[in-house]
Amino acid sequence: MKYKVIGMMSGTSLDGLDLCYVHLSVDENGRWQFELQCSESIPYSAEWRLKLSAVEAGNALGYALLDVALGRYFGEQVKAFISKHQLQVDFIASHGHTVFHQPSAHYLTTQLGHGAQINAVSGVPVFCDFRTADVALGGQGAPLVPIGDRLLFADYDFCLNLGGIANISLEEDGVRKAFDIGVANMPLNYFVKSLGLDFDEEGKIARSGQVDQAVFEALNALPFFEKFGVKSLGKEWVFSEVIPRLETIGKTNDQLATAVEHAAYQIGRCLGHFSAKQKGKCLVTGGGAFNQYFLERIAFWAEGTTLIIPGEEIIEQKEALIFALLGVLKYRHEVNCLASVTGAKQDHSAGQLFDYQGKLSS
Template sequence: WTTAKANLTIRTWTKMSPITIRLQRGKLEAIGLMSGTSHDGISAAVVELDERTRPPARLIAFQTFPYPARFRKELLDASADEKIGAAAISTLNFALGRELARAAIEVARRARVSLSDVAFIGSHGHTFFHLPPRRATRGQVASTLQLGESAIIAAATGVPVVADFRAMDVALGGEGAPLAPLAHLWLFADPKRGRVVLNIGGIANATYIPPRARLGDTDLVAFDTGPGNGTIDALASRISGGRLRMDRNGRIAAGGHVNRPLLARMMQHPYFRRRPPKSTGREEFGTHLLDRFVADARSIRVVDHDLLATVTALTARSIADACRRFIFPRGRVDQLIVTGGGAKNPTLMRMIAAELPDVEVITAEKVGVDGDAVEAVAFAILGFQMLRGRQGNIPSVTGARAPAILGKLTLPPAPLA
């Protein structure tokens, strides 16, 4: 089946490989979709990809589409429910597919890009469960599950969809995360500066890019540092009785005082000492941990705004601790470039800068990149790599046994003959 609009040819073979995929050389337009651990909504980016340019990815348009309040609650509740049934998971999978498709259609409309000109959609979906090999205990099977049915997206848009990027890396013994470092190389590599790209979403993750970095360098390292905005947002919601979804601009934390003994107790979590490759999520830094933080605070009479300041300091301290333990010994770091929602929290940014006084802490916008869009752009890049037959994972980052092509291709309905 051939679709000229996408410059994508699928040819059936009788030997060795069932399909071969070819993309026309030169620039093409793609859409990247991402739903993060904050459960806030879908990030959607229209991206121009052209390997002849530097950087090879150029953002055309970006938009975040918040989840309807009821759907967000269903997703959050399901993520926290260890006894959720198959029917609920299947329903969420298709419902998320509809939300992702709507985001793709709307971001293309706002960018004034026809879907007929979009070569493909790279959709991360939403990580519903993630248990990599190094976290699986005896009797458990390492696994990862991203919801957001790609067939729904392909049927609604008429565009080929590459999705389910994490599974192959986990199958090869890797963490399946983080997957953004390849995009970080494309967007942030610098011939003179050593950089850490720090994305602060629900969970925070860091990528070290040494000067003149290239794919395959053994100095490349990336991993989840621990909690990002997720714990801060959940606590803000709890202490406000559900009126707030976040501590906007870090205002509540700015009015509080960090409780040093409580912070030290929080930093005793074993994840912070674990060496990379490593990844984490709500399984380790979710509701149950927040319950413990609140109980500890109540036992020593820490008031709400001081607790929120302390939880914000936990994100900053754990990021700095991870840099000192696992990144600084690898080489020089001149800049820490912050992306994601955490970059919009001035209180958190000040705390990070205070923890790392010898490093320039800046936002991605300071180097000409839209920090909110980076992860959505990353999955457009990973989709491109898959369709080119190139590796998407970085084994020195994930711990996988080998480089691998990531993602699965879902074709839209073929035109009737």
């Protein structure tokens, strides 16, 4: 059977909304295939970026109102996407926009962009809220993409995503393992704003800077980096532990150079740890895959691992594509969240369905 699905992803780097229309199918041997039909990345306006970056400092009413407003905005964008490309869609699978993520301390993870609003505006059934069940089961609620890495990208030894946060996925002794490595684009985009830019194109500004060795070492000494395994990061940690240390550096290009070096070092250290057993190919996706300087520094620290940079559409849309798969697995009542990855009590099928028209049978 072929499933015609739109995956929707809004990442912590605040780049915008990714929409990916894909056909997914599985054969009699359980092998999954995907055909990416079309996609769009819709940048957030300055107004939306301000709202999303400031929401955690506001009040409960402001959070609730933004949840509704963003859901309606998502619904409007996906409705226009469907109309523009004349798509036949079975359902939408939406990640939402993560704001609070504190699984270990409070069993808490929250994503803005309410599925009921997306469903009501677009008229298409919506699967969403893929993280909260895992956190309730004692897991990290992240990363969720590794099930897609296993089913759709098994040709690679490692899958590295460079979004706001860097995360990795790999198979070890027949068990899928994945976790957040550390920061990636989030501090880079934060500091480049002082120059009136949204991002450091190809890492040119970072390349011109000097690494502050003391700050570099202080960042690498943070307790988060003591182990490789089940762990995840939220925006709160980045702004409490990473940004203040980088702010002690005087120049923006030096801040960027130090942030890149720290992120690349931790990624290289992680790849080196697992490459001791299985040197191989690493698929690199996410916005950081366009940062040539970042890639060079990762390659320097990850000697022995081959970095594979796919086409632009996969770089930008891999996470949205895999959330489409998560929606299909939920629809089929199959596991879409792996305990080996998140640390939850058990594998499970996560997500909620909003379908006021009753188009999908449960």
